[in-house]
Amino acid sequence: GGNYNPPRSMLDLYTPRFVKGKGVEKVGLCPICVEPIERGGENKKIWLAMKFSAFNYHMQYAHGISASTGKPFSPPVAFQITSRPNPGKNEKSEIQQGKCHKCTKWVAIEGIKDMESKVSWKHAAACHQDSWLEGETDYFEQDTIYSTFLALERSSCV
Known part of the structure; x- marks a missing residue:
């Protein structure tokens, strides 16, 4: 269930792809948890309240995904x-x-x-804000879904 919610970009890991409800009743589906286990998810539909930051806290503290960038936080260096x-x-x-x-x-x-x-x-x-370790870019599962997204992104820029 829910309505499609377009992400900021195809590779945005933060934005819920599906939402339902309005105002204080609005919830978003975690885009990480819903993924199959073989792609790093939990194969679970976890709906979290948008209005009261439950979605934000879940994405930041359960998955380490930045709300401002849609990307993972850099890990510790030591x-x-x-x-x-x-x-x-x-x-x-x-x-x-x-x-x-x-x-x-x-x-x-x-x-x-x-x-x-x-x-x-x-x-x-x-x-961290918008700061990453130099050279850090490989946080996506390199599979056919990822390759398809990249091809679509390249063709939309032409």
């Missing part, structure tokens, strides 16, 4: 393990940190609890 003084019960005594390519700060890339966390993407959303 990693280190740091000890945590006085960890609480059920908390990690060490956490992994990643070095930001833009501000060069060491940022936690996992939370202190023993569960999956996307805290480095929270930093990336605030810090």
Whole structure:
């Protein structure tokens, strides 16, 4: 279900391709989760509220996709393990940190609890803006769908 919502470009990973509802009821279908597992998705239809930023938070923190560019955030350029003084019960005594390519700060890339966390993407959303690592361009699945998109994009520019 839903209505087609054209992306900014064919290779925009952020914009929901389908939306339904209006105003506070408007939801968007996650374009990453809906993809088949073999293309990096979860083969699930996940509808998220557009008005209250649920879609934005999901795309940034679950998938690491920038709302402003439609592209993935750059990963950390280096990693280190740091000890945590006085960890609480059920908390990690060490956490992994990643070095930001833009501000060069060491940022936690996992939370202190023993569960999956996307805290480095929270930093990336605030810090990176339109910044990427030099040469970073290969974040698409190089398959027939991608090749078709590129051919269509080239033919529309002629």
